[in-house]
Amino acid sequence: MTHTHHRRGLLESLKEDYVVLIMSSKHVKYEDLQSKFKKAMDILAKHNPVNLGNMNVGNMYWRDEVDVISNFSEKSNIIHGVYTSRGDVERILLELKEADLGLSVVVTGVMDDVFKALKNVGLKPHTVNLSLGVWGRVEKLPREEILWITSMCGHCMVSPSLTLKMINDIRKGKTTPANAARELARCCVCGVFNVKRAEKILRQLSKTQPIP
Amino acid sequence: MVLINLDRCVGCRICIPYCTTNAIRFDSRLGKAVVDVEKCVECNTCVRVVPCPMDAIEVSPLSIGREVRSLFSDPVPVHASTGIPGRGTEEMKTNDVTGRFRRGEVGFAIDIGRPHIGLTFRELGRFIKTFSEIGVIYEKNNPIIYLMKDIEKGEVRDDIGDERILSAVLEFKVPLERVKDVIERLRYLAETTDTVFSIGVISRIEPDGTIPVIDVLKEVGVEVRPTAKVNVGLGKPLFIEGIE
Numbered sequence: 001m002t003h004t005h006h007r008r009g010l011l012e013s014l015k016e017d018y019v020v021l022i023m024s025s026k027h028v029k030y031e032d033l034q035s036k037f038k039k040a041m042d043i044l045a046k047h048n049p050v051n052l053g054n055m056n057v058g059n060m061y062w063r064d065e066v067d068v069i070s071n072f073s074e075k076s077n078i079i080h081g082v083y084t085s086r087g088d089v090e091r092i093l094l095e096l097k098e099a100d101l102g103l104s105v106v107v108t109g110v111m112d113d114v115f116k117a118l119k120n121v122g123l124k125p126h127t128v129n130l131s132l133g134v135w136g137r138v139e140k141l142p143r144e145e146i147l148w149i150t151s152m153c154g155h156c157m158v159s160p161s162l163t164l165k166m167i168n169d170i171r172k173g174k175t176t177p178a179n180a181a182r183e184l185a186r187c188c189v190c191g192v193f194n195v196k197r198a199e200k201i202l203r204q205l206s207k208t209q210p211i212p
Numbered sequence: 213m214v215l216i217n218l219d220r221c222v223g224c225r226i227c228i229p230y231c232t233t234n235a236i237r238f239d240s241r242l243g244k245a246v247v248d249v250e251k252c253v254e255c256n257t258c259v260r261v262v263p264c265p266m267d268a269i270e271v272s273p274l275s276i277g278r279e280v281r282s283l284f285s286d287p288v289p290v291h292a293s294t295g296i297p298g299r300g301t302e303e304m305k306t307n308d309v310t311g312r313f314r315r316g317e318v319g320f321a322i323d324i325g326r327p328h329i330g331l332t333f334r335e336l337g338r339f340i341k342t343f344s345e346i347g348v349i350y351e352k353n354n355p356i357i358y359l360m361k362d363i364e365k366g367e368v369r370d371d372i373g374d375e376r377i378l379s380a381v382l383e384f385k386v387p388l389e390r391v392k393d394v395i396e397r398l399r400y401l402a403e404t405t406d407t408v409f410s411i412g413v414i415s416r417i418e419p420d421g422t423i424p425v426i427d428v429l430k431e432v433g434v435e436v437r438p439t440a441k442v443n444v445g446l447g448k449p450l451f452i453e454g455i456e
Contacts, residue, residue, distance in 0.1 A: 003323060005441045006410045014439055025306035025447070062261060093444065102448030104306040111440035115421070118444055125417045126445030127307040129321065130426070131437040132411035135402040140329050147327065155287040156327050156378055157257050161229040186261045187230065189287050 003154025004108040004192055005131040008147045011110070013201065016084045017152075017194045018109040020044060020092055023078040025104060036101045037072040037079060043095045044081035045069050051082040053191015061185040061195070068191070082194045086117050094121045148201050153188035162187070170206035177203040213272045214252055214259060216245050220268035227262045227269060232285075232378065233330060253330060253378045254282035277375045280333075283355065284377035300381040301353045304414045307443050311451035312351075317385050318425050319414030320348075320394060324407060325379035331407045333359065333368040336380050339409075341366025342401055343384060346393050351383035385414075391428045412441075 004019045022040045024030055045052060053059040054068045055078040083089055089107060096105055107114050111128070118125055134141065141147060142160035150158045166180035175183075181198035185191075216227075216236070221244040228236050228245060235251035236258065238244075245268075258269050274282060283289055303321060304313055313319045324339055325331040336356065344364045350357060361367040386394055391413075398411065413436075415425045429436055 003326060003410065005412065005437075005439045006323070006327075007439055011438060021305065023302070023305055025302055025309050027302075027306070028309050028447075028449070096446060100448075102446075104308055104447035105444045106305045106441050107444060108439065108441045110438050111442070112438070114440065114442045118442070123444050123446070124419075125421070125442045127304045127313060127414065127416050127443040128423055129304050129319075129441040130413045130415070130423070130429075131439055132413060132429070132434060133437050134327065134408050134410050135398060136405045136408040137329065138408055141408060142328060151327060154326075156232055157255065157287065159230060159232045159234075159257070160328060161231070161234060165229040187257055189260070 005129055006133070006151060006154065007108075008144065008151045009197075009201070013148070013197060015110050015113060017197050018083040018086070018089045018107060018114075019192050020081045020083065020089060021078065021106040021108070022096075022103050023106075024076050026076055030102065033074050033077065034072045036103060037077045038070065039099055040096065040101055040103060041069050041072075041079055043092055043099065044079065046095075047081075047088040047091050048083065048085070049081040050084060050196040051080070051185060051191045051193055053080040053189075055079070055190060058189050059185065059191030059193070061182050061191075062189070080191050082192060084194070084196050086113055089114075090117045090120050093117060093123060097121060097123060145201075145205055149184065149198055152193045152198060153190075154192065155188070155190065157187045157189060158184050158193065159187070167202060167205050170202060177206065213249065213274055213278050214254060214256065215247055215270055215272060217268045217270050218242065218244050218246075220266040221245055222266055224265065227258055227264055230258050230262045232257050232328070250376070252281075253285035253376055254278055255285040255378055256282065256288070277372055280359070280372050281375050281377055284380050301351055301383060303351075303383065304441065304443055306447060307414075307416075307451075308445045308447035309449065309451055311453060313385060313414050313416060314453050315416045315418070316388055317416075318388055318391050319383065319385045321412035321414065322382040322398070323379055323410040323412065324382060325377065326410050327408070329407045330376055330378050331380065332374055332376050334373045335405065335407060336382070337366035337368045337373070338405075339366070339382055339401060342397050343382070343394070346390070346397060348384035348386050348394070351385075354381065354383050356380055356382060388424060388428065391425060392432055395429070395432050395434055
């Protein structure tokens with residue numbers, strides 16, 4: 001999650017990409033943390049997530065989804081849901097606000113859209129982490145279209161080589177964009193990989209010239 | 213340490229593209245996949261997700277150097293210093309309850325090595341030295357701090373200097389008026405480093421919705437990308453500046 005704001009892509013594509021993170025702080029003493037997280041996860045799971053993650057377990061494409069949505073620690077937890085529409089994010093925020101769980105909530109997305117969502121549900125943004133992008137030896141990076149996909153796993157667990165293989169496999173008819181996106185999502189342990197957005201990009205890239 | 217059991221491997225090459233650092237290659241002499249231990253950062257992606265038909269990917273006990281590689285490359289282990297998985301800290305994600313970043317302060321999260329290029333601890337030390345020279349306030353819970361011999365000089369522990377990792381998040385804060393100094397140092401590092409780094413800039417949002425650091429960044433010609441992480445202020449008890 002440290003890296004979700006560094007996702008790359010065309011603006012219209014980024015506008016279909018929201019990550020909602022909910023976490024406890026080790027500096028706060030909570031009561032009944034497990035049930036708070038169960039409630040929070042129920043809310044995330046209710047509003048059309050394209051991925052769910054639980055740092056104690058993993059993501060829903062690698063682990064059993066039942067474990068992902070129900071296995072929480074009494075000490076500390078970090079959970080994620082990924083969405084493609086602002087409407088879903090607004091409904092989640094509204095329910096989280098009403099549930100008043102006291103957990104910290106962070107939304108990543110196109111900043112103006114996130115601010116609109118907050119305004120629509122009567123919340124005021126507290127703190128922001130802006131992205132200044134990638135600096136340094138950028139010529140060493142994989143080509144931009146590959147980064148559109150791989151940057152959806154901030155920890156860089158989705159390898160450029162696997163992404164390229166998936167594009168070529170789609171092109172050869174060995175897999176579909178949906179299956180390829182799910183295979184890539186398994187690598188992103190935290191579950192912040194936007195499977196629907198990846199599917200769309202993979203479909204698009206598999207129709208263009210082969211990538212060397 | 214991640215390795216391929218050569219007695220089991222049948223050379224199908226399924227594992228090769230999954231590697232995050234291209235450390236798995238096909239050895240045509242052996243007819244099997246092998247791991248380049250210098251390139252491997254112990255991220256464990258291959259162990260977790262490769263559908264190896266022979267279960268040939270194995271893990272042997274880690275030396276200290278290999279363990280440090282894993283801690284800064286695999287998002288799963290929990291760092292003793294932070295209490296959370298991943299390479300950073302709670303950062304701004306819990307700022308509503310911790311008050312780590314206050315009005316008039318600007319946080320930086322310099323994610324060195326990401327995306328995909330990686331770095332050595334020695335290179336990390338060079339970044340630290342560059343920022344120590346301008347007196348930034350480091351996040352004391354960041355795991356990096358525990359690996360430094362001398363933070364002012366950017367000297368890392370002798371036993372880990374050459375270890376290669378996927379990334380390290382350097383976290384510090386400065387008063388708003390010092391942001392230009394930090395940008396100057398970042399520009400110098402961009403010119404002289406052998407790796408890449410992603411920059412996050414953290415700020416409280418004013419009651420009227422403005423973000424003062426954006427004007428400062430514009431002034432020095434730095435573009436702010438459209439995507440951001442936003443703490444929505446639902447954490448409790450809410451940290452209130454001035455009465456802590």
